[in-house]
Amino acid sequence: MPSYVIRDKCDGCKALDKTACQFICPNDLMVLDKESMKAYNRDPSMCWECYSCVKICPNQAIEVRGYQDFVPMGASVTAMRSSDAIMWTVQFRDEEIRPKRFKFPIRRGVSEGQVQAFGHYPTGDEDLRSPTLMSEPEGLNTDNGPVRFDVVPGL
Amino acid sequence: MAEFETVTVDTDLLICGGGMAACGAAVEASYWAKRHGLKVTLVDKAAMDRSGAVAMGLSAINEYVDLNSGKNTLKDYCDYVRNDLMGITREDLVASIARHVDDSVHLFEKWGLPIWKDQEGNYVHEGRWQLMINGESYKVIVAEAAKNALEQAGGEYYERVFITHPLMDGNRCVGAVGFSVRENKIYVFRAKAVMAAMGGAVHVFKPRSTGEGFGRSWYPPFNSGASAFFTLYAGAEMTCQEVRFIPVRFKDAYGPVGAWFLLFKSVATNANHDDYMKTNAAELEKWEPYGTVKPRPANIRNWLMMLDVMDGKGPIYMQTAEAIKRIADGAPDEKAGQRKLKELESEAWEDFLDMTISQAILWAATNVEPDKKPSEIMACEPYFIGSHSGASGAWVSGPEDLQTSQTKDEYFWGYPNQTTVEGLFAAGDASGASSHKFSSGSFTEGRIGGKAAIAYIADHNDAPHVDQAQIEQLKEELLRPLATFEQHAGATTDPEINPNYIRPKQFMYRLQKIMDEYAGGVSAQFKTNGALLEKGEELLGYLKEDAGSLAAENLHELMRSWEAVHRMYQAEAHVRSIAFREETRWPGYYFRADKPSLDNENWLAFCNCKYDRATDSWEMIKRPVKYITQDGGTAGQADDHRQMAPA
Numbered sequence: 028m029p030s031y032v033i034r035d036k037c038d039g040c041k042a043l044d045k046t047a048c049q050f051i052c053p054n055d056l057m058v059l060d061k062e063s064m065k066a067y068n069r070d071p072s073m074c075w076e077c078y079s080c081v082k083i084c085p086n087q088a089i090e091v092r093g094y095q096d097f098v099p100m101g102a103s104v105t106a107m108r109s110s111d112a113i114m115w116t117v118q119f120r121d122e123e124i125r126p127k128r129f130k131f132p133i134r135r136g137v138s139e140g141q142v143q144a145f146g147h148y149p150t151g152d153e154d155l156r157s158p159t160l161m162s163e164p165e166g167l168n169t170d171n172g173p174v175r176f177d178v179v180p181g182l
Numbered sequence: 183m184a185e186f187e188t189v190t191v192d193t194d195l196l197i198c199g200g201g202m203a204a205c206g207a208a209v210e211a212s213y214w215a216k217r218h219g220l221k222v223t224l225v226d227k228a229a230m231d232r233s234g235a236v237a238m239g240l241s242a243i244n245e246y247v248d249l250n251s252g253k254n255t256l257k258d259y260c261d262y263v264r265n266d267l268m269g270i271t272r273e274d275l276v277a278s279i280a281r282h283v284d285d286s287v288h289l290f291e292k293w294g295l296p297i298w299k300d301q302e303g304n305y306v307h308e309g310r311w312q313l314m315i316n317g318e319s320y321k322v323i324v325a326e327a328a329k330n331a332l333e334q335a336g337g338e339y340y341e342r343v344f345i346t347h348p349l350m351d352g353n354r355c356v357g358a359v360g361f362s363v364r365e366n367k368i369y370v371f372r373a374k375a376v377m378a379a380m381g382g383a384v385h386v387f388k389p390r391s392t393g394e395g396f397g398r399s400w401y402p403p404f405n406s407g408a409s410a411f412f413t414l415y416a417g418a419e420m421t422c423q424e425v426r427f428i429p430v431r432f433k434d435a436y437g438p439v440g441a442w443f444l445l446f447k448s449v450a451t452n453a454n455h456d457d458y459m460k461t462n463a464a465e466l467e468k469w470e471p472y473g474t475v476k477p478r479p480a481n482i483r484n485w486l487m488m489l490d491v492m493d494g495k496g497p498i499y500m501q502t503a504e505a506i507k508r509i510a511d512g513a514p515d516e517k518a519g520q521r522k523l524k525e526l527e528s529e530a531w532e533d534f535l536d537m538t539i540s541q542a543i544l545w546a547a548t549n550v551e552p553d554k555k556p557s558e559i560m561a562c563e564p565y566f567i568g569s570h571s572g573a574s575g576a577w578v579s580g581p582e583d584l585q586t587s588q589t590k591d592e593y594f595w596g597y598p599n600q601t602t603v604e605g606l607f608a609a610g611d612a613s614g615a616s617s618h619k620f621s622s623g624s625f626t627e628g629r630i631g632g633k634a635a636i637a638y639i640a641d642h643n644d645a646p647h648v649d650q651a652q653i654e655q656l657k658e659e660l661l662r663p664l665a666t667f668e669q670h671a672g673a674t675t676d677p678e679i680n681p682n683y684i685r686p687k688q689f690m691y692r693l694q695k696i697m698d699e700y701a702g703g704v705s706a707q708f709k710t711n712g713a714l715l716e717k718g719e720e721l722l723g724y725l726k727e728d729a730g731s732l733a734a735e736n737l738h739e740l741m742r743s744w745e746a747v748h749r750m751y752q753a754e755a756h757v758r759s760i761a762f763r764e765e766t767r768w769p770g771y772y773f774r775a776d777k778p779s780l781d782n783e784n785w786l787a788f789c790n791c792k793y794d795r796a797t798d799s800w801e802m803i804k805r806p807v808k809y810i811t812q813d814g815g816t817a818g819q820a821d822d823h824r825q826m827a828p829a
Contacts, residue, residue, distance in 0.1 A: 029394065029540075053228040053237045054397075054404045055342075055363055055738055069738070072396040073403055076540040077238035093543040096393030097434045102546035104539055113318050115535050117542055121549045131532055133319040137294030142323060144209050144331035147292040148285075153217075155637045158278075158581050158598075160629055161213040166285035169250045171303055180249060180281050181583060182256050182810060 036088030039064035196373035200226025201234020203610025206628025212335035274580030275616035356646035382611035383407035406745035409612035427572030437541025448505035484770025575614025599631030683733035
């Protein structure tokens, strides 16, 4: 509502040092009720429906129900995110319409936790006061086609 | 009131924000800081993996100039941006970002971002400057690179710390203060240079949806004007505060239309199935020399649609089924046609699922299969987003090597992306007049500013002088909403209704109502005039006085209180700038009914402003527009300073 927590599935992230949904929500909306040890969305009208909480929940305890001031009831969009892909299921209000399923890649070639910021291209001039950024000019060129840049271009 | 611990953090460069620009700054600054023995610290109000405008993901990278292909030049990109913004553009800044942006995109790919490729291994373009991506984890990947860079350079990052104010030493920014939204802790960051990269502003204007869907703004509701307030309060000159952005998107859930217009070549029509871009084409000439350029400026496309809406010719439909049919019919045989249809369907849904999942829910809930029936589009409420087709932000120095003899005196005064305040840099939505940078360009601008800030520190490597009295005063001010609530909440039986204070939500509603009705929001059909603005300023004045009575029950509400204050300053800068510019230049963003046409003779100029916190007064400044792509630059306006009295 828009993101809501399924009571039977939420365990309050007992095994973690902090609740996953509370950790990730960009708008600081997901909180843990200390008495029931269940999470909830404290201000649905400030929810962007970004699904960050849905995607991160280790128990798949969070789903989204469309904003009721403009979305008719009955449809759903559910996400299952793994380390390299995300699976979507779109359920229509009209049950006659076959639900749609999609799988899209989310990372390619570099697995989670393995990103190296530096070292992909040499630095051109190592000059702190030049316009040349750390991976230029080599990084301006593509792997395909002719190499055009040996300096950072001017106008 | 509960005790608050004060945590003091000393660093060389402080990066405020955690979105694309901040992550770009973290990566590049870390690289150079490591070589020069300096420390970089980043502070984000959320968790970097999912903070900022790209939190949900994106389905496209909208700035890729593809210089290496030889098909495009920096001048081409400057021409595109200048025309889209009706001439009001700092070409030196646009070119500065555009000449580096391809490098950033290539890094994203090295970090694991899946960019669509054709069979020859070339990127798939959505449009001339846009690339299609599988972008669900775009921000997660970029944040991972930023954290990795900080770690390799001995830097650090703080999450869930909300920055409220800059720390100043005269005209030099020497850090920032804020508080944890999780624990009773105040943070004091002392730094030799500060990068403001805290995004643009949403919820300054009343949104179309005012129930649960209030939060379904196109741009995220957590972008709350922190950059604008930070730079204004520091005394930085601001620019283009009148240049709000109004996107036209799928109605209500605000799903993206770029793939439909650019990739699928769809048209939009009114109730009579007329294409308003054709039937209202005569209007284009009124907005020359920009009205008839191709592609048509975003605000002009908006305007032609709005004319139909105001004439009662809605609903406006994106003709998705027709577009899909046209593409499928182009296939060599039926089987290939079916395959193409399947492919397009997947692409259309991914476009939403990557970045506006609500739109997928709305389509499913209204039984929309895009190959079978069209979908409504509509103009959203106004946003402040200098990275897109808006332009609001701080006035920053361009790089020296891109200036001409005509522009150098106006646009260059030190380090790239430095504001007019010493040691204060800005990037992304925090820097103005350099539109169309989007995610990739914002990241790139962060890199440019991040490197420049390290150069600044190398040249000014003296310990920041931070006045303890200033810190104590800010701490008291920062926590006041908590104290106010505690002092008065018990006086009535319902803490929601209490004559002694105002809670942040009601404060925000009041701001939104003023802006909506007086400054050309949705309910005013984006129209205003001098008299309405004057009345709006009066009402904003009362609101500003009442800001001292904001009350917060907990840390979350304390954050909301300061977000509301930040939004209010963005609003005030906006109203004053619209009032200052006596013309209508972007009819599809706002229309000044008392000055209904474009006046290039007098107003091909930047409307800048400065706020003086000591006297609570504003100075409006007219600065010339000069282009680096044209020999000798274009004759602009002479400087024209006008002191304005406090509201």
